[in-house]
Amino acid sequence: MNKTGIVLALSACVSFAHAADAGKTIEQYRQQGSSVKSIAPIFSQLLVVPFPSGFKTAFENTQGPRYIREAVPEKENVDEWTQMITVTGFKDLALNPKVTPQSFAVNMAAGFQRACPTSFSGQEIGIGKISERDAFVLVASCGTSPATAGKTSEAAVIAVIKGSSDYYTIQWAERGAVSATPLAIDVGKWTEKFKQLNPIKLCPIVAGEAAPYPSCVN
Known part of the structure; x- marks a missing residue:
């Protein structure tokens, strides 16, 4: 990964804002209708x-x-949280013909199931394209989460995308009341959460281009 890390960019690029706007916060731009994206x-x-x-x-x-x-x-922090949005990347995994977005996502759901075999539930949302790339989306949950020593439940909508060479996942997880039995999955709720993470976009890295990566943002 490029060592510059993530960049937060506005749909209406800040570089074109008036000088009087220079002190505005991200939230103030949001209130004016701009969307904020991580790149x-x-x-x-x-x-x-x-x-x-x-x-x-x-x-x-x-x-x-x-x-x-x-x-x-x-x-909140990474140890104690009510919601978490996680992005992952797996270098060169897309070059393995045995791996598909569906098999990758199902394997992730299996990790949930191994963690909570008696309170696991899962639901496939769909297979399709994200940013013109093969993708698969599902929800997985534990009624009793071992990550919190059984104090909460945990559920997540998980999207897996096959890039040109690498695999990417985007997950939105939340913790709630503990349940000894499998959670009922509200497909409408999780579909709506996933919509808030869209549009997701993959772009080629242009040699010599620096943040905020205008070739991709524009």
Whole structure:
């Protein structure tokens, strides 16, 4: 990953704002109707994902062929959170013909199931295209989450995208009341959450181009 990390950009680019607007915060631009997006060079491509209001990036790391970025509500952290938006990248995995977006997503759901075999539930949302790339979306949940020592439930909508060379995932998870039995999955609710993470966009990395990556933003 490019060491510059993520960039937050406005749909109406700040560089064209009047000088009097220079002191405005991201939230003030949002209130005026601008959308805020995160843009990150992750291995072979730029990944653009809308950045929902009230979230902050709490952790970002690249280790070998894996990239991860976690965002949580402003007053929370990566250990104690009610919601988390996670972006991951897996270098060169798209070159493996045995891996598909569906098999990757199902394998992630299987991780949930192994963690909470008696309270697991899952629901496929659909297979299709995201940014003209093959993709698959599902919801997975644990009624009793081992990540919080059984104090909460945990559920997430997970999108897996096959890039030109790499795989990417975008997840929106939330924790709630604990349940000894599998959670009922509200497809409408999770579909709406996923819509808030769209439009997701993958772009080629242009040699010599720096943030805010105008070739992709525009």
